[in-house]
Amino acid sequence: MGPFIYGSRNGIHITDLTQTVPLLDQALQAIRDTVAKGGRVLFVGTKRQAATPLADAAEKSAQYFMNHRWLGGTLTNWQTVSKSIQRLKNIDEVYREVSVMVATKTTQEWLDILTPTPVPTMLVNTLEDLLEDPHLVETGFWKEYEHPTEGTIRLPDLPTRFSETPGSVRQLPPRLGEHSVEVLSAAGLSDDQIEEMLASGATKAPEEE
16 A cells, blocks of 8 residues: 555645546446456455445445455455354264264264364263373372361362472361451441341351251
Protein backbone atom coordinates (compact mmCIF):
# COMPACT_ATOMS: atom_id res chain seq x y z
CA MET A 1 0.00 0.00 0.00
CA GLY A 2 2.94 2.34 0.62
CA PRO A 3 3.32 3.58 -2.99
CA PHE A 4 -0.37 4.53 -3.09
CA ILE A 5 -0.39 6.64 0.08
CA TYR A 6 -0.30 10.40 -0.54
CA GLY A 7 0.33 11.24 3.09
CA SER A 8 -1.16 11.04 6.56
CA ARG A 9 -2.91 13.43 8.90
CA ASN A 10 -3.82 12.79 12.54
CA GLY A 11 -2.92 9.14 12.09
CA ILE A 12 -5.20 8.70 9.05
CA HIS A 13 -3.66 7.71 5.72
CA ILE A 14 -4.71 9.69 2.65
CA THR A 15 -4.87 7.75 -0.63
CA ASP A 16 -3.17 9.13 -3.74
CA LEU A 17 -6.19 9.44 -6.05
CA THR A 18 -4.03 10.12 -9.12
CA GLN A 19 -2.82 6.53 -8.84
CA THR A 20 -5.79 4.72 -7.34
CA VAL A 21 -8.60 6.06 -9.57
CA PRO A 22 -7.14 4.56 -12.78
CA LEU A 23 -6.52 1.27 -10.99
CA LEU A 24 -10.04 1.27 -9.59
CA ASP A 25 -11.31 1.69 -13.14
CA GLN A 26 -9.24 -1.33 -14.19
CA ALA A 27 -10.61 -3.35 -11.29
CA LEU A 28 -14.17 -2.36 -12.20
CA GLN A 29 -13.62 -3.48 -15.78
CA ALA A 30 -12.24 -6.82 -14.55
CA ILE A 31 -15.32 -7.30 -12.38
CA ARG A 32 -17.62 -6.49 -15.32
CA ASP A 33 -15.83 -9.02 -17.50
CA THR A 34 -16.01 -11.68 -14.79
CA VAL A 35 -19.72 -11.20 -14.12
CA ALA A 36 -20.50 -11.06 -17.87
CA LYS A 37 -19.02 -14.55 -18.20
CA GLY A 38 -21.16 -15.87 -15.33
CA GLY A 39 -18.43 -15.65 -12.73
CA ARG A 40 -18.84 -14.69 -9.11
CA VAL A 41 -17.11 -11.94 -7.13
CA LEU A 42 -16.07 -12.01 -3.48
CA PHE A 43 -16.36 -8.64 -1.72
CA VAL A 44 -13.83 -8.36 1.15
CA GLY A 45 -13.68 -5.56 3.70
CA THR A 46 -13.20 -6.26 7.41
CA LYS A 47 -12.76 -2.68 8.61
CA ARG A 48 -15.61 -1.56 10.84
CA GLN A 49 -16.39 1.47 8.66
CA ALA A 50 -16.59 -0.67 5.52
CA ALA A 51 -18.45 -3.69 6.88
CA THR A 52 -22.03 -2.49 6.38
CA PRO A 53 -21.65 -0.71 3.00
CA LEU A 54 -19.75 -3.70 1.65
CA ALA A 55 -22.44 -6.15 2.75
CA ASP A 56 -25.16 -3.96 1.22
CA ALA A 57 -23.34 -3.71 -2.12
CA ALA A 58 -22.69 -7.45 -2.25
CA GLU A 59 -26.28 -8.37 -1.41
CA LYS A 60 -27.68 -5.94 -4.02
CA SER A 61 -25.50 -7.55 -6.69
CA ALA A 62 -26.11 -11.12 -5.43
CA GLN A 63 -22.40 -11.73 -4.76
CA TYR A 64 -20.46 -13.27 -1.91
CA PHE A 65 -18.91 -11.09 0.78
CA MET A 66 -16.71 -11.29 3.85
CA ASN A 67 -16.94 -8.35 6.24
CA HIS A 68 -15.67 -9.85 9.48
CA ARG A 69 -12.31 -11.20 10.54
CA TRP A 70 -11.73 -14.45 8.76
CA LEU A 71 -9.58 -17.54 9.08
CA GLY A 72 -6.05 -17.15 7.78
CA GLY A 73 -5.55 -18.94 4.47
CA THR A 74 -9.20 -18.68 3.40
CA LEU A 75 -8.06 -17.43 -0.01
CA THR A 76 -4.41 -18.48 -0.23
CA ASN A 77 -4.95 -22.01 1.10
CA TRP A 78 -8.55 -22.66 0.18
CA GLN A 79 -8.04 -26.39 -0.42
CA THR A 80 -7.08 -27.00 3.21
CA VAL A 81 -9.72 -24.61 4.58
CA SER A 82 -12.48 -26.23 2.52
CA LYS A 83 -11.52 -29.66 3.84
CA SER A 84 -11.78 -28.34 7.41
CA ILE A 85 -15.24 -26.94 6.66
CA GLN A 86 -16.34 -30.25 5.18
CA ARG A 87 -15.08 -32.14 8.23
CA LEU A 88 -16.96 -29.75 10.48
CA LYS A 89 -20.18 -30.39 8.56
CA ASN A 90 -19.74 -34.14 9.01
CA ILE A 91 -18.42 -34.12 12.58
CA ASP A 92 -21.68 -35.29 14.23
CA GLU A 93 -21.97 -38.24 11.85
CA VAL A 94 -18.30 -39.11 12.41
CA TYR A 95 -18.81 -39.13 16.20
CA ARG A 96 -21.82 -41.44 15.84
CA GLU A 97 -19.87 -43.84 13.65
CA VAL A 98 -16.83 -43.81 15.93
CA SER A 99 -18.92 -44.40 19.07
CA VAL A 100 -20.34 -47.55 17.50
CA MET A 101 -16.95 -48.69 16.22
CA VAL A 102 -14.99 -48.26 19.46
CA ALA A 103 -17.47 -50.43 21.33
CA THR A 104 -16.41 -53.45 19.28
CA LYS A 105 -12.97 -53.74 20.95
CA THR A 106 -11.41 -53.30 24.36
CA THR A 107 -9.36 -50.24 25.28
CA GLN A 108 -6.13 -52.23 25.15
CA GLU A 109 -6.98 -53.63 21.71
CA TRP A 110 -7.50 -50.11 20.33
CA LEU A 111 -4.24 -48.95 21.92
CA ASP A 112 -2.39 -51.84 20.26
CA ILE A 113 -3.95 -50.99 16.88
CA LEU A 114 -3.61 -47.19 16.96
CA THR A 115 -0.35 -46.58 18.83
CA PRO A 116 1.87 -47.50 15.82
CA THR A 117 -0.15 -45.16 13.57
CA PRO A 118 -0.08 -41.33 13.29
CA VAL A 119 -3.46 -41.19 15.09
CA PRO A 120 -3.04 -39.47 18.51
CA THR A 121 -3.89 -42.15 21.05
CA MET A 122 -3.70 -42.39 24.81
CA LEU A 123 -5.45 -44.07 27.69
CA VAL A 124 -8.13 -42.12 29.57
CA ASN A 125 -8.20 -43.26 33.18
CA THR A 126 -11.15 -43.36 35.51
CA LEU A 127 -10.70 -42.12 39.08
CA GLU A 128 -10.54 -45.76 40.20
CA ASP A 129 -7.78 -46.47 37.64
CA LEU A 130 -5.69 -43.58 38.96
CA LEU A 131 -5.58 -45.09 42.44
CA GLU A 132 -3.74 -48.13 41.04
CA ASP A 133 -1.79 -46.41 38.25
CA PRO A 134 1.72 -47.98 38.25
CA HIS A 135 3.50 -44.67 37.68
CA LEU A 136 1.64 -42.85 40.46
CA VAL A 137 2.16 -45.75 42.84
CA GLU A 138 5.89 -45.92 42.02
CA THR A 139 6.43 -42.19 42.57
CA GLY A 140 4.51 -42.21 45.86
CA PHE A 141 1.83 -39.88 44.55
CA TRP A 142 -0.79 -41.29 46.92
CA LYS A 143 -0.42 -41.07 50.69
CA GLU A 144 -2.59 -42.72 53.33
CA TYR A 145 -3.72 -40.89 56.46
CA GLU A 146 -5.85 -41.81 59.45
CA HIS A 147 -8.87 -39.50 59.65
CA PRO A 148 -10.50 -39.13 63.09
CA THR A 149 -13.97 -40.01 61.80
CA GLU A 150 -13.52 -41.47 58.29
CA GLY A 151 -10.76 -43.98 59.05
CA THR A 152 -7.97 -44.55 56.53
CA ILE A 153 -8.15 -42.15 53.58
CA ARG A 154 -5.90 -41.74 50.55
CA LEU A 155 -4.83 -38.28 49.38
CA PRO A 156 -2.50 -36.94 46.67
CA ASP A 157 0.97 -36.12 47.92
CA LEU A 158 2.28 -32.56 47.82
CA PRO A 159 3.06 -31.61 44.20
CA THR A 160 6.49 -30.10 45.04
CA ARG A 161 9.36 -31.16 47.23
CA PHE A 162 12.04 -28.89 48.73
CA SER A 163 15.17 -30.34 50.33
CA GLU A 164 15.56 -27.58 52.91
CA THR A 165 11.89 -26.91 53.68
CA PRO A 166 9.94 -30.12 53.06
CA GLY A 167 6.18 -29.70 53.10
CA SER A 168 3.67 -31.74 55.04
CA VAL A 169 -0.08 -32.19 55.35
CA ARG A 170 -0.95 -30.16 58.43
CA GLN A 171 -4.71 -30.65 58.39
CA LEU A 172 -6.89 -33.42 56.99
CA PRO A 173 -10.13 -32.78 55.09
CA PRO A 174 -12.74 -31.39 57.50
CA ARG A 175 -15.71 -33.33 58.73
CA LEU A 176 -19.14 -32.33 57.45
CA GLY A 177 -20.02 -29.00 59.03
CA GLU A 178 -16.77 -28.80 61.00
CA HIS A 179 -16.18 -25.13 60.17
CA SER A 180 -19.75 -23.99 59.48
CA VAL A 181 -20.18 -21.90 62.61
CA GLU A 182 -16.70 -20.40 62.27
CA VAL A 183 -17.25 -19.38 58.63
CA LEU A 184 -20.72 -17.95 59.26
CA SER A 185 -19.44 -15.94 62.22
CA ALA A 186 -16.59 -14.55 60.09
CA ALA A 187 -19.21 -13.58 57.48
CA GLY A 188 -20.92 -11.38 60.08
CA LEU A 189 -23.91 -13.50 61.11
CA SER A 190 -25.03 -13.24 64.71
CA ASP A 191 -25.21 -16.21 67.09
CA ASP A 192 -29.01 -16.16 66.89
CA GLN A 193 -28.93 -16.23 63.07
CA ILE A 194 -26.49 -19.14 63.09
CA GLU A 195 -28.61 -21.04 65.60
CA GLU A 196 -31.65 -20.47 63.39
CA MET A 197 -29.78 -21.85 60.37
CA LEU A 198 -28.64 -24.89 62.34
CA ALA A 199 -32.18 -25.55 63.58
CA SER A 200 -33.66 -25.29 60.08
CA GLY A 201 -31.04 -27.60 58.57
CA ALA A 202 -29.67 -24.85 56.28
CA THR A 203 -26.23 -25.65 57.69
CA LYS A 204 -24.78 -28.27 59.94
CA ALA A 205 -22.46 -28.44 62.91
CA PRO A 206 -20.08 -31.40 63.30
CA GLU A 207 -21.36 -34.34 65.25
CA GLU A 208 -19.85 -34.86 68.66
CA GLU A 209 -17.19 -37.53 68.69
